Amino acid sequence: LPTSLLLLFSFCGRGISCRRSITCFDSFLPILERHRMVFTRSSSIAKTSHLKSDEDFSGTYPNVVTPGPTGMPKKTTASTKRRKQLSHQDELALRDSNDNGSKPDFSAFQYTGPSFSEKPNLDHDKASINESFSTPLKNIASSNKKRRSDDTNTNASPQKKKEQSPLLIEQPKDWEAIYSLVQELRADKTAPVDISGASSIIEKDLGEKVYRFQVLIALMLSSQTKDAVVGETMRGLQKHGLTVESIRSTSHDKLNELIYKVGFRNNKTKYIKSVCEILATEYDGDIPTTAEEMIQKLPGVGPKMAYIVESIAFGITTGIGVDTHMHRLFNQLNWVKNTNSPEKTRLQLQGWLPEEKWDEINVLWVGFGQETQQQKEKILRKAIGCSRPKEALALLKRVGLNCNVEAVKYGLKEQVDAIMKDAKRRNV
Numbered sequence: 001l002p003t004s005l006l007l008l009f010s011f012c013g014r015g016i017s018c019r020r021s022i023t024c025f026d027s028f029l030p031i032l033e034r035h036r037m038v039f040t041r042s043s044s045i046a047k048t049s050h051l052k053s054d055e056d057f058s059g060t061y062p063n064v065v066t067p068g069p070t071g072m073p074k075k076t077t078a079s080t081k082r083r084k085q086l087s088h089q090d091e092l093a094l095r096d097s098n099d100n101g102s103k104p105d106f107s108a109f110q111y112t113g114p115s116f117s118e119k120p121n122l123d124h125d126k127a128s129i130n131e132s133f134s135t136p137l138k139n140i141a142s143s144n145k146k147r148r149s150d151d152t153n154t155n156a157s158p159q160k161k162k163e164q165s166p167l168l169i170e171q172p173k174d175w176e177a178i179y180s181l182v183q184e185l186r187a188d189k190t191a192p193v194d195i196s197g198a199s200s201i202i203e204k205d206l207g208e209k210v211y212r213f214q215v216l217i218a219l220m221l222s223s224q225t226k227d228a229v230v231g232e233t234m235r236g237l238q239k240h241g242l243t244v245e246s247i248r249s250t251s252h253d254k255l256n257e258l259i260y261k262v263g264f265r266n267n268k269t270k271y272i273k274s275v276c277e278i279l280a281t282e283y284d285g286d287i288p289t290t291a292e293e294m295i296q297k298l299p300g301v302g303p304k305m306a307y308i309v310e311s312i313a314f315g316i317t318t319g320i321g322v323d324t325h326m327h328r329l330f331n332q333l334n335w336v337k338n339t340n341s342p343e344k345t346r347l348q349l350q351g352w353l354p355e356e357k358w359d360e361i362n363v364l365w366v367g368f369g370q371e372t373q374q375q376k377e378k379i380l381r382k383a384i385g386c387s388r389p390k391e392a393l394a395l396l397k398r399v400g401l402n403c404n405v406e407a408v409k410y411g412l413k414e415q416v417d418a419i420m421k422d423a424k425r426r427n428v
Contacts, residue, residue: 171352172335179357181391182368185382191367192374196231198222199312199363203238209286210243212313213279216287216298217242219305220272224263227370233259244285248276271300291318303343308362317359322346325369326362332399372401377410384415390423 194200198218204211217237222230236258240246247255256269275298279285288294291306301309308321327342336348353361371379380403383392393403393416407416 169337169348169351172333175335177391178333178395181386181388181395182364184386184388185371185379185392186364186367188382189367190378191370192227193363193367193370196227197363198230198308201231201234203242206243212287212309213244213285214238214242215313216275216294216301216305216309217247217272219309220268220275220300221259221262223268223305225261229261233262244276244279247272248280268300274299275301287313289314303346311359311362317355320346320350320353320358321362322349323362323366325366325373329365329369329399369399372396372399376401376406380406380410380412384412384419389419393419 198215201218202211202214214234218230218234221233234242237247240250240258250258252269252273255272256265259265259268259272262268278297279287282297287309288297291303291310294301294306294309295303303319304321304323306321307317307319310319311317311321322342322345324342327339327345330336330345330349331339336345339345339348350358368379379396379401383389383396383403386392396403403416404413407413
């Protein structure tokens with residue numbers, strides 16, 4: 001219809017006469033009638049398609065276009081027609097079976113599980129479940145508990161770990177010669193640890209409890225702090241009043257001010273206040289009698305502090321106090337095998353070093369380490385003047401001291417060269 005009208009109007013637009021236009025219109029009337037009939041028939045089919053059966057729809061109008069759910073036309077595809085035909089055939093078969101008095105066979109869909117009419121035996125089920133799962137669950141729980149225990153021991157702070165057994169390793173072949181040489185180099189006792197160490201800055205006239213308490217405080221302050229700073233801080237605390245009751249009654253801010261120069265003063269202030277509270281309430285103002293108890297009871301006290309306090313305060317040595325100087329030196333000398341912490345160095349060292357050396361080794365080797373780093377000229381002169389200068393210079397080189405550079409710096413080049421030439425001449 002729209003096409004015919006367009007043709008008609010186009011003729012009129014081209015200037016064709018009115019009579020001639022009417023003649024043309026009469027000739028198009030049959031075409032217009034055919035379009036009208038087709039359009040009317042299609043509209044009636046679309047309106048009544050939902051009322052027809054699937055069989056009539058598929059057989060009579062196979063290619064009809066039906067309206068979709070949103071009003072847009074939706075073409076029926078071949079797969080859709082097949083699905084509808086199959087569903088209609090199933091419906092007819094079911095209808096015929098009902099008419100004949102027989103019921104459809106649903107045996108393929110019948111439930112074959114246990115009956116729910118009977119009351120279940122819960123006791124039997126519970127017993128079977130417990131019997132089948134109790135052993136695996138116990139094994140899993142025990143393994144998880146062991147794993148958590150291992151993780152806790154691995155990640156825990158060293159000072160709160162249970163004491164571990166020493167690691168048994170082979171003694172270094174030259175350890176006795178080196179040990180005796182260090183004893184000779186340290187015979188003058190002029191290292192910072194000898195002057196400002198815990199055993200030399202304690203007030204000994206205020207009673208045994210105060211003496212032991214001040215030893216403990218000096219060791220707590222010494223961590224990551226030079227001995228000279230520790231000595232100065234200890235003298236300030238002694239002037240303020242360095243007893244358990246005095247520090248316990250001192251405010252947190254005041255104590256932090258008194259130990260201002262030491263490293264990690266905020267943590268040390270907190271630990272010292274907590275320790276004083278524990279000593280006052282649980283030990284009558286005294287300190288624990290064993291290193292193991294100090295490690296377990298006193299916050300901020302690790303193995304190094306505990307063993308040194310036990311040795312100085314009670315004269316008993318049950319372990320070696322290893323600090324960063326000793327850790328560095330013993331790894332450089334290969335007295336321990338690739339340890340990455342002072343605690344691991346301690347465990348290996350205790351595995352082979354005779355126990356009679358445990359009491360003196362800390363002060364001896366800490367002083368030696370201090371001199372090789374802080375007093376290089378002094379230790380170099382002592383090495384030149386000792387009974388085994390060639391071995392002493394070789395030892396200093398092994399622990400990281402460049403003897404040639406330091407000799408030039410302090411005017412000792414000729415003496416060092418003379419020692420080396422004499423050693424070559426003797427083929428030592």
